[in-house]
Amino acid sequence: MQTVNALNEFVIKLANVNGSGSASANHILVSSICAMQVPATAKNIFPSNIQGLATWYVVRVSERGYLASTNRVHFMVCMNPQSIGRDIAEVCAGGYVLYDSSRPLSPDLMRSDVHYIAIPLIEICNREYDDPRQRQLFKNVMYVGALVSLLKIEYEVACAMIHRQFQGKKKLIEPNIHALQLGYDYAQAHYPSPIGLAVARRNLIGERIVIDGNSALALGALYGGATVATWYPITPSTSVVEAFKRYASQHRVDKDTGRCNYAVLQAEDEIAAIGMVIGAGWNGARAFTATSGPGISLMNEFFGLAYFAEVPAVIFDVQRVGPSTGLPTRTQQSDILLTAYASHGDTKHVLLFPSTPNECFEFAALAFDLADKLQTPIFVMSDLDLGMNEILSEPLQWDDSRHYDRGKVMDADQLEALNEEYGRYLDVDGDGICYRTLPGTHPTKGSFFTRGSAHNRYAAYSESGEHYADNMDRLQVKWRTAHQFMPMAELLIGDGNADIGVIFFGSSRYAALEALDQTAQMNITADLLQIKAFPFGDEIISFIESHQQVFIIEQNRDAQLCTLLLKEYDIPSRKLLSILHYDGTPITADHIIHQFTSQLQNEVSPDLLMRRQAG
Amino acid sequence: MQTVNALNEFVIKLANVNGSGSASANHILVSSICAMQVPATAKNIFPSNIQGLATWYVVRVSERGYLASTNRVHFMVCMNPQSIGRDIAEVCAGGYVLYDSSRPLSPDLMRSDVHYIAIPLIEICNREYDDPRQRQLFKNVMYVGALVSLLKIEYEVACAMIHRQFQGKKKLIEPNIHALQLGYDYAQAHYPSPIGLAVARRNLIGERIVIDGNSALALGALYGGATVATWYPITPSTSVVEAFKRYASQHRVDKDTGRCNYAVLQAEDEIAAIGMVIGAGWNGARAFTATSGPGISLMNEFFGLAYFAEVPAVIFDVQRVGPSTGLPTRTQQSDILLTAYASHGDTKHVLLFPSTPNECFEFAALAFDLADKLQTPIFVMSDLDLGMNEILSEPLQWDDSRHYDRGKVMDADQLEALNEEYGRYLDVDGDGICYRTLPGTHPTKGSFFTRGSAHNRYAAYSESGEHYADNMDRLQVKWRTAHQFMPMAELLIGDGNADIGVIFFGSSRYAALEALDQTAQMNITADLLQIKAFPFGDEIISFIESHQQVFIIEQNRDAQLCTLLLKEYDIPSRKLLSILHYDGTPITADHIIHQFTSQLQNEVSPDLLMRRQAG
Amino acid sequence: MTYHLPAFRHPHSPPNSAGHTYRDYEGVISTLCAGCGHDSISAALVQTCYELSIEPHQVAKLSGIGCSSKTPNYFLGYSHGFNAVHGRMPSVATGANLANPNLLYLGVSGDGDTASIGMGQFVHAIRRNLNITYLVENNGCYGLTKGQPSATADHNSPNKSGEINEHISVDLCGLALQLGCGYVARGFSGDKKQLIPLLKGALTYKGFAFVDILSPCVTFNNHAESSKSYDHIRAHAVMMGELDFVPAYEEIVVESAPRKVQRVQLHDGSSVFLYKTGDDDIDLSDATAALNFLRTHIDSGHITTGLLHCNGAGLELHQTLNTSETAFNQLSEKELCPGNQVLQQINHSLSVIR
Amino acid sequence: MTYHLPAFRHPHSPPNSAGHTYRDYEGVISTLCAGCGHDSISAALVQTCYELSIEPHQVAKLSGIGCSSKTPNYFLGYSHGFNAVHGRMPSVATGANLANPNLLYLGVSGDGDTASIGMGQFVHAIRRNLNITYLVENNGCYGLTKGQPSATADHNSPNKSGEINEHISVDLCGLALQLGCGYVARGFSGDKKQLIPLLKGALTYKGFAFVDILSPCVTFNNHAESSKSYDHIRAHAVMMGELDFVPAYEEIVVESAPRKVQRVQLHDGSSVFLYKTGDDDIDLSDATAALNFLRTHIDSGHITTGLLHCNGAGLELHQTLNTSETAFNQLSEKELCPGNQVLQQINHSLSVIR
Ligand SMILES: Cc1ncc(C[n+]2csc(CCOP(=O)(O)OP(=O)(O)O)c2C)c(N)n1
Ligand SMILES: Cc1ncc(C[n+]2csc(CCOP(=O)(O)OP(=O)(O)O)c2C)c(N)n1
Ligand code: SF4
Ligand code: SF4
Ligand SMILES: [Mg+2]
Ligand SMILES: [Mg+2]
DSSP states (O other): OOOOOEESEEEEEEEEETTSSHHHHHHHHHHHHHHTTOOEEEEEEOOSSSSSSEEEEEEEEETTOOOSBOOOEEEEEEOOTTTHHHHHHHEEEEEEEEEETTSOOOGGGOOTTSEEEEEOHHHHHHHHOOSHHHHHHHHHHHHHHHHHHHTTOOHHHHHHHHHHHTSSOGGGHHHHHHHHHHHHHHHHHHSOSSOSEEOOOOSOOTTOEEEEHHHHHHHHHHHTTOOEEEEOOOTTTHHHHHHHHHHHHHHSBOTTTOOBSOEEEEOSSHHHHHHHHHHHHHTTOOEEEEEOHHHHHHHHHHHHHHHHHTOOEEEEEEEOBOSTTBBTTSOOOOOHHHHHTOSSSSOOOEEEOOOSHHHHHHHHHHHHHHHHHHTSEEEEEEEHHHHHSEEEEOOOOOOTTOOOOOOSEEOHHHHHHOOSOOOTTOOTTSSSOOOEEOTTSOSSSSOOEEESBOBOTTSOBOOOHHHHHHHHHHHHHHHHHHHHHSOOOEEEESOSOSSEEEEEEGGGHHHHHHHHHHHHHTTOOEEEEEEOEESOOHHHHHHHHTSSEEEEEESSSSOHHHHHHHHHSOOOGGGEEEEEOOSSSOOBHHHHHHHHHHHHHHSSOHHHHHHHHHO | OOOOOEESEEEEEEEEETTSSHHHHHHHHHHHHHHTTOOEEEEEEOOSSSSSSEEEEEEEEETTOOOSBOSOEEEEEEOOTTTHHHHHHHEEEEEEEEEETTSOOOGGGOOTTSEEEEEOHHHHHHHHOOSHHHHHHHHHHHHHHHHHHHTTOOHHHHHHHHHHHTTTOGGGHHHHHHHHHHHHHHHHHHSOSSOSEEOOOOSOOTTOEEEEHHHHHHHHHHHTTOOEEEEOOOTTTHHHHHHHHHHHHHHSBOTTTOOBSOEEEEOSSHHHHHHHHHHHHHTTOOEEEEEOHHHHHHHHHHHHHHHHHTOOEEEEEEEOBOSTTBBTTSOOOOOHHHHHTOSSSSOOOEEEOOOSHHHHHHHHHHHHHHHHHHTSEEEEEEEHHHHHSEEEEOOOOOOTTOOOOOOSEEOHHHHHHOOSOOOTTOOTTSSSOOOEEOTTSOSSSSOOEEESBOBOTTSOBOOOHHHHHHHHHHHHHHHHHHHHHSOOOEEEESOSOSSEEEEEOGGGHHHHHHHHHHHHHTTOOEEEEEOOEESOOHHHHHHHHTSSEEEEEESSSSOHHHHHHHHHSOOOGGGEEEEEOOSSSOOBHHHHHHHHHHHHHHSSOHHHHHHHHHO | OOSSOOSOSSTTOOOOTTSOOGGGGBOSOOOSOTTOHHHHHHHHHHHHHHHTTOOGGGEEEEEOSSHHHHGGGGBOTTSEEEEOSTTOHHHHHHHHHHHOTTSEEEEEEEHHHHHTTTHHHHHHHHHTTOSEEEEEEEOSEETTTTOEEOTTSOTTOBOTTSOBOOSOOOOHHHHHHHTTOSEEEEEETTOHHHHHHHHHHHHHOSSEEEEEEEOOOTTTSOSTTOTTSHHHHHHHEEEOOEEEEEOTTSOOOOOOSSSOEEEEEOTTSOEEEEEOOSSOOOOTTOHHHHHHHHHHHHHTTOEEEEEEEEOOOSOOHHHHHTBOSSOGGGOOHHHHOOHHHHHHHHHHHHBSOO | OOSSOOSOSSTTOOOOTTSOOGGGGBOSOOOSOTTOHHHHHHHHHHHHHHHTTOOGGGEEEEEOSSHHHHGGGGBOTTSEEEEOSTTOHHHHHHHHHHHOTTSEEEEEEEHHHHHTTTHHHHHHHHHTTOSEEEEEEEOSEETTTTOEEOTTSOTTOBOTTSOBOOSOOOOHHHHHHHTTOSEEEEEETTOHHHHHHHHHHHHHOSSEEEEEEEOOOTTTSOSTTOTTSHHHHHHHEEEOOEEEEEOTTSOOOOOOSSSOEEEEEOTTSOEEEEEOOSSOOOOTTOHHHHHHHHHHHHHTTOEEEEEEEEOOOSOOHHHHHTBOSSOGGGOOHHHHOOHHHHHHHHHHHHBSOO
16 A cells, blocks of 8 residues: 655644534644644634534645645544544545544445554543543544654644643643643554654744734734724634734733723624724724625625715725625635625725735734725725634734824814815815814814715715716725825746736735746746735736736636726736636645646636636 | 797706795696607706705707707706806807796896896786795796797697696696696787797607606516515605505505505615515515615625525616715616625626616516526616606507516425425526425425525535535526526617627617717717626627727716626727716716717727726 | 434324324424523424424524524424524515415524614514514524624623623513514523423414523523523523413313413414413513513513513504415416506506697 | 895804804704704704803714704704714714714714614614714604605504504604613604703713604604694693703702702713603603603603603713723824834744744
């Protein structure tokens, strides 16, 4: 039988039942590997339910530094009798299957091309523990112990990770280490250490941190000066606000008074959440809400108000699989079109597309400046994959010399000094952006009425078609101004001179980098561009123009970003080819390579033809 | 001084104060002209308020049959002191101004190039009537009397129209005729009959009726078998449901029992209204809601549910000016993008674009067949201009041999006869459309769970990426199937062989026809195509392909329909030029001609360049 | 979640008067947490429908989103179900009911689904007296999104992680009473004996029948300080009286025991009997009295359970709309389409020169 | 609408204690129908703010959509105003209030805006005890969309075109009381004398102060059968007592007349005095009693006006959130941004090898 042999470059998938306490054990595993300075990432694949359904934790160990999701599984830990059939089938030939041998494995689960590792977990547990809850919990740590032995992870490192994990609950340290030991010992006694797969200490981590995108968004909001966070719980955005609340309670409470320099409010629904953000923004506080698809749909009416009445607002859209309730715990990039043109009437909105936790942090903070400068809603488009998985990242940085850009807000002195009449919607600078005032600023000057109905330059209600069109045209001028504030697209691979260009945005980053790394080894050269924002900058158009064929990687069915490109710029659509992935799993390098190479061969693939002709 | 001389080809604009009872008088005027078999249309321009603001009624008399809105005013009736300055300024040189000369006109309102017609309306009223309300009301009929004389409208016809108007309230006939006479007599005594403008009897009306688009939609719903109408009041869609209720109460009440074969329910908001439609559609009743922009925005989440769970629903979107509250009593075609891709996730929706009351009737009825056949929401995209103005139209027709197409619904016998397991989302016919069953159909077969979360072919909850993608791909197949059910685009002018093509949709019809009639006289030949639905048929692509340059007429700022074309089909965007109009007034032939000819000259106009480059 | 489907839960259940066995009222296996109150409610519903001999396929089950809203999948597998969007079940149920009044409508919601995002629709469905049995499986938290406090969370009490909820708690029964709801009851998932007659009454009631069912979330809101925990409810429940439900087809024998008995007759002839147990004396048809009772007991930290109010006066939605007896979804084309002749009359009335 | 702006409405009004004249509290000319109740409310607000010597620019006016929601344009021209979307003013007001607690928040809504589309937000703003004066200009119909019945339209009474409203009518005061609102009053646009002290109390109250103001729509709902018509209200109003408002800075002299007097002290030291006029005796701090009073009178066809309930117990939203005294919109970057040093500590806590 073939055996997979790999050092520091393999995938372990752990199949668990949710609510069974596996998360903490699995976390010990991945952090032990990282602590040996070998890059490892974990993807958590969980169901939309609280207890009892299948959940997977996929640990990719990669000293080459690949952080993307992958479908190749070299080692499967089977802890879920419901899914064991599927799980075993997934393992690549020559790979390993660890199962609980307390009961014999059914013969139809036996494959001749994989290695079985039998650990009698329940048996050991039942022997060691009386309490059923303990049996359940320690079973998990026990298989981690076995893995430590099988993969030759440093035992002391694993112990240290247990210490770190249970810092707050010191009582749990001892029993966990005991359980680890039990698994470790059993494996040592019955299996080689290491098996064909092994982890060996390296020096590849450096200062890097592990952080999920949602926590990074929260920190970005904290550093960006957000004071009001309103939300309605929805997976996968919930942890943005939870993290904001946690960090704010640590770093935003007045030491003397104990009072909070922030407010987190759970709204009754998403409509209320965005309404609160708009109210706060109108009144000069930096405010945000975090939500996902269904929330975005519900907020539509308010987005139009904020666009038209020009009120700053920040929305973190952590995308999940739509339409409708869809797959609430799976990932997708499919709210692009909806957010870009959200609400009835002629509207356009600014979107930012972070692709790493670092960019989540940066773009979140940036969003508040942009919202204030452009006086409009800013959408930060993350997704479940980026938002809810911990990702190995560079440390976050804040430049203390940086200042918040509050945009054009007139204070009492400025109003006092004003010679002409103040006009809320008067484009004095020619950039389409007008001066606003905050309620209560001045006893007699600068008050105005904010409304979603049509208004003239002085914010007075007006039904004149001229006033209306004048205002709509100015909003177009503002939109052009917005271009210059957007983070520029970045060439990540290549020098821009290849024939083929590849574009990605958001969480496809890691898979795109890996894919182009691989195709380069196949002697296909292509330039890789990351789009970071909508409206698109000229550099994107130049990139497309200067390449013969451009692939756009998207995690949705309908090539939504491609639509924005086609609509907003004069690009021959046959130049653009789509690499689409939309089954709810994070996109993989394999998928990109497959679609990329097969479309390259056919020049225009049947897939794409279908899309074009049928719409 | 120059004098406008015109027979049966001129425009009278009546400037009134809303809530002053002018509507009925103005209606007598226009119907008198029509009754003389001279085509006349009226556009009602009203404020978003109930009483006291400026409102205008523009009557276009056109024996050439032009029914579009126009900005040329030959005769202004000034009944509103607030707007009189603007009103007088609007009259073309050589035109006429009728004003109430009970008080002298302020000298700065005197133009040397228009003819003033002074009628002491208030004076006569005060002499004739004691009751202030009567003074107010009869003043209006009085100026109509004057117009009858000035334009040489047949007096008996005007009397007949009064008779018709007050059929229900016979007591009012006599006093109205008296008021008419007062105005008539005064004009006869002081001014020539006719002045430079005159109406002369023709034979150009035939069987034609006058009907507004909203009433036609309501009749379409009635004939299309709608039983459930839910709504939340919003201008300009309110009268759709009001008309439906009126007609249904006349033609849908069981003669024997007095019970209603329909239900009209005012919901608490638009979210509830669409929820009710979806509930009714799920349960096998034909149901619709009528709304406008803000309602569409609010309904977004439910649209996604109906798309994904595949529930029939019909939505009449009578568009008004957005974004946000915008101009609630003005017209626009600016919900196109929002409805086409409504809701988060990958969604696409069927849109129908009626351009006349006849099409409102037809497409409304068709929408219910389409909703049942495609098991999805169908949007009928009307607008305020089409919906709320009475338009001279061909009589409505219903083919009694036509049958409702209820689509694929399995009854108990079919379920009984089924050999395989019933699958709600099983594509047995290969057209992407599956069989549904209604609740309560069969004791043991065919029940299923409808949900917005992901499901497999048997409607079971599933988190499998494969099941999800399989379903999303089938929805694409269904979308392709939808193409064949759509009403085809129609070539209205030309033989298709011109170099230049012009495309319009919806209420731009009359202005487009008039414009191309005019440009033809300027020796510019162009083919005119009417798009009737989204998804677009092949004939539209061929039309674009076979023309060198194609103009698309839209009543919005952002060229929304053009976006759909660019996104859904492989069209070089530089081929498409936009003629946009978005100030809230209905588009005019003059506007189209101006944008058309100036862009023709520049080939690519600066306007368009701006749109392309800046997005 | 029970991983293995018990082969047959009630192996010896005899067929009921409609010829159905207990099994015919079950659904697929629950995926909720083991011990979740919601599962007990599903079980109570199965038993209730079985005992009432309801035709399973004549029930339409509607729900929103949440753990509670998932449950319609776990009972009455022969019924159609509709899992709508979060908080909007009432509107979907209203539309469904308009299309066909002849089914039995059962709406299942959660406290998040009803008292937060769904508040507006809940209030308005009551206003219209929609003919539905509306259950809130009330655990004071958002189970499915991992335990955030809902609008029915106790005022001033800590959640699992110790955070105090400072907002006023909404008493859904009080609200329903104030809004004029005709059937208002509160049950407890842990008290099947009381719950089943409440459900029977609700399912038989013609109009909006509301049952607020305390249903502990064992995972997120079953700690000692939670008033929605099993222990707290058991310790603080005040029963309004013992209830008995007698279907229309059974002979009614009013017990002659000295206990005070109130009988409420429902539209189809069935009766609910309330046997007084405590000292409180409240007239079931008097909503103001019920509201008082409720408010007074809340003030003293008690949780009132039982039938609070039942009144047969209001017209349900189809009655107010005077709709046809035939369900709309059964009307023939002849009944629906007025035909071309009528259209020509309409044309005539609109014709310019007539 | 009054076409000509009266040159000076109160030519001789002396400046108030803040130095402002009556004129400083006015807005642009109303575009409502002549005789609309809403205009009287605007006038009462002008007078109230003038008499309370409120700094006009320290008021934030918020509203939804409707004739009523247009009115903030017609008073307090020196204040900022926000005409939000239909029914969602409470959320916008909540956000605004979070950003700066130091302004006076005045929310103006209609019965359509609040009781239909806005029901959810209304309920939840009460739950959170948002510090706002929340007015509903209640005409039982949708004025701006031409007279459709609202959720407060009378049950069983015909609208202007004779159609009967068969749905239950929502009593917003009853609802607010049941939800635990701390200040609940009902006024009538036609009774300025009673309305002004109610408004004064509301504007001075810290927390959610709700005033339901009957405000006839002369165009669509002022016919004889409408309970929201001038005539009907005048004929059926039951006053809870005469009210007097004494600001904090005025000396309080309790009248020694034999009439029974209830004094309610507000947070800033101001007082509301209620002089009993009829036989009913209700304790202003007892919400249950108020609810009873209201319900009993409704049952007998009466409309209760006056101050129904006032209670100073609840914490308003900023108190429950324990927010800083400085308004968020005034916090400096130093207070907001924790700086890079803290970030490096955070990095450390997240670092893989530490
Ligand atoms: C529009 C929308 N917002 C948020 C969510 C996320 N969500 C799912 S269930 C739920 C709360 C459910 O709480 P409850 O109704 O009390 O049900 P429970 O799980 O407690 O039974 C939320 C907020 C959603 N599905 N849709
Ligand atoms: C989302 C949305 N739906 C509908 C409307 C149309 N609309 C404007 S005002 C109004 C009702 C207003 O009624 P109410 O709040 O009672 O105010 P009133 O005019 O009676 O003072 C409606 C339905 C709207 N503006 N927005
Ligand atoms: S999370 Fe709570 S409500 Fe949800 S299934 Fe588990 S126990 Fe029940
Ligand atoms: S329609 Fe009614 S509510 Fe609106 S302004 Fe006129 S009277 Fe007032
Ligand atoms: Mg709950
Ligand atoms: Mg109203």
